[in-house]
Amino acid sequence: MTFEVLGILVLAIVLGVVLFAYDRSLRELAGIKKDKIDFEQRARRRMLKILREARDKAVEIVGEAQVDAGNLKQMMDVEMDRLAKEQLSDYKETIQNISKNIEDEVKNEVGELKKVLEMETVEAEKTVAKRMAEDYAQAEKKIEDYKLAKYKQIEEGAVGVLEEVGRKLVGKTLNFREHTDFIISALEKAKLQNDI
């Protein structure tokens, strides 16, 4: 009974560990997604800031060179916008690739962790079952040995009683003449053996 409860406890602990690890992995994945969005927003803001500074600098240069500021500005804006879009696209693609790699990696790790935990759970179950079977066999042997010892004890006791009864019967059932015959017969034997 104790080993069964112990086995259930071990399995419960293992299940708890699996669930905890799985939950932690999900949380990590959600965090990574959030980091990815933040990173994109920060990158976009930084890019726009750079473009604005570049544009302002260009306008300044153009103005100094007495070029048609309006046309140049428009042309620059278009160009800058195109460049910004290209850059953003690259950034986005890179970040998406990174995110996907991280996600795949996490998924793999979670999968492997799950496999390991499942294997450990099965092994634990096998160990507990084997131990229980061994203990049961041992208990069974002890009971069998005890039974045999008791049978033997009872049998020996009975044999002892029988011996005593037999001993008394032999002595009591002979009359004096038979006892005397027995004694003389023994004396004759002793004489033949040169004991007397």
Added chain:
Amino acid sequence: MISENTQEILNGIILKSEAVDWLRELDVLDQSVYKTDATNFVQTLEKEVNSKLSLAIMNELKIKGDGIEARAEALREIRDGVNSLPEIKLEVAVDLPTAMIKRISKWLKENVAPGIVLDITENEEIMAGVRITYLGRYVDLSAEKNWTEVWKQVTSELVTKGETSYGGNSV
């Protein structure tokens, strides 16, 4: 040296206890040898001493005479004769009646030694038969000895059968 007739009387002693009684009576007679005359000594023999011992002493006095020295010598020689009777110790299972003791004594006197005296003790444990101690040798010819051997064999067979029959059981 006691006469053959006296020796025959001594050989009539069956039990060691009888021999011990004879020795005790001889001690008493020893004390009266020097205090009484021949007539009183004979009267003492006739009244106070058992008939067989009395007969043995009278038998010796006929040969040796009835003087003080002759009486003392007769008593001494008879004591020596009693003390020299061979003794056999028998341990038997029951308190045998006199007739059976005489039968055993007769066989021993005819087959072992004419003057042999029996020191019999009773021991219920030996069941039947006899344990003998004679001239320093001991031999156990009791049923108990054989019974123990036979019983050991029977017991071991029973236990072996018991183990066989119970060995295959399961819980």
